[in-house]
Amino acid sequence: MANPASEALDELERQLPLFGDARAVDGNGSGLSNPARLTLGEAARIIRDAVKDKSYRATSVGQLVGRYLRWFRNEYGATPSTLRDYEAVLARMSLTLADKEPIEVSVDDLRDVIDLWGERSPRTRQKVTSVVRAFWSWAEEQGHIAISPAARIRRPRAEKRVAPLLPADARPRLLTVAKHPRDRLALFCLLLLGVRRGELAGIQVRDFDAHRCSLRVYGKGRKERVLPLRGPVLAELRLFLSSDLPHVGRPPEPDDYLLYPTKRVYDGRGPEGQQKLAVRAYPRKRPSPQAVHRWWYRQLEAAGLVGRGVTHGLNMHLARHTFATELRRVAGIDAASQALGHSDLNTTLGIYGHRDQTDLEAAMERYASWLEQQREDGIVPPEADD
Known part of the structure; x- marks a missing residue:
């Protein structure tokens, strides 16, 4: 019987090229002697630390992410909370693509990045996709790459949910x-x-x-x-x-x-x-x-x-x-x-924008009032009620 933890680690290794070379994260090659033996907890810690200390920018894509975030703050006017949200996604992308130059990144590479959030809700994957697309569109506009590899990626369709309300009383x-x-x-x-x-x-x-x-x-x-x-x-x-x-x-x-x-x-x-x-x-x-x-x-x-x-x-x-x-x-x-x-x-x-049960109840009330008016005007006979 397969070990679920081992399978999860294999999947993480597949998604994170940094497992093949710890220097992509720490920048000095002084990481673990055998990165392939990293546990899931160690991998998660490396990712968190790389975002916190900006060491993800030691990668080629990460350097471009740093320039994008600076533009996003200074010229676009993004707020600190928006910058944090974008950096969390783009830093993880940089680590996943640590062995690639920006011009080498393909649409399939970016689909692998978005798949890191594959188990999350469609709405979360929508946001992640939007962040990835915005970054690569900027890279194309600024002349860092010829064509955005994210141009052909579509945002997933999010489920339509009724907005939850407070209790009536x-x-x-x-x-x-x-x-x-x-x-x-x-x-x-x-x-x-x-x-x-x-x-x-x-x-x-x-x-x-x-x-x-x-x-x-x-x-x-x-x-x-x-x-x-x-x-x-x-x-x-x-x-x-x-x-x-x-x-x-x-x-x-x-x-x-x-x-x-x-x-x-x-x-x-x-x-x-x-x-x-x-x-x-x-x-x-x-x-x-x-x-x-x-x-x-x-x-x-x-x-x-x-x-x-x-x-x-x-x-x-x-x-x-x-x-x-x-x-x-x-x-x-x-x-x-x-x-x-x-x-x-x-x-x-x-x-x-959806119609809910209250809208339907109000519509049926108006319909009943209209029928009653029709009867009073003699247009609809009583026996025609059915």
Whole structure:
């Protein structure tokens, strides 16, 4: 019977030419004396280290990747998070093609690279394919190669999935238990405006305009959009601006963040010698994504939507999906796309353009009303109902 670990190692050896020459990674030939005996864990460590210390750039393709990432940052304006995502893919490609010059890379070589993600979801393979194609298109445009070997590679078809939503009663339960205007306003930003977690973390008091009834948010790539404030969110904003901030003891100021971090600090000892703790707030400091995540699950726990201490299972992004789905039903896909900050309508259509059960129920309601009107007008006799 075949050994699964041995088979996996053989597959990794086939996909990673660096097994044949450790110098392709460390650049000085001082690697392991027999690379063919590398374990899977050692191979994974080599790949991680090569990305971390940039040693993958010792390969010919890796040198070109370094130039591409510099162009991508300085001229295209890619954000740090986008650069990290691209480098993770391109570094692995460089190691896989360590024994080749850029002009020697073929379409089959790149298909072998993409196959490294063969067990991942179609959506992940779509992203990997897009990164690989973008890099080689740039190499062709810049004159490093004559023709992009990735030009004939197609992105895999991703499965169409219905965007998951929050439970139907989540909004009233969350807003009922949130006592402070600050928390309620942050929940309104998620539930009625559809902001992302990173956008929520970056909201400062100055971004709200109570006179123009709007909120300015900065999305992916620092893209800016202005969201109109209407209904209860506007009333909650005015209450927030006139209330003292939690653990701060003063009204909000323009430089304050909406969800600022707090920390428990030592505050002396009590009458019986017990240690006392106080909460210190940092309203001028942006909260980390992890802090916003914990805040969200505290709200869910208070509303009884998750159990005590649970920090997974009801992702914050579900609030964005719920908002987008409801807005699309009421105002159409174009309005949803603009509110979400999508630069391409196809992005919105791919996630929220489908018709779901609620759409069908509403259509049948309209059809039943139309039939009833036809009967009242004498156009459809009662016996024709079947």
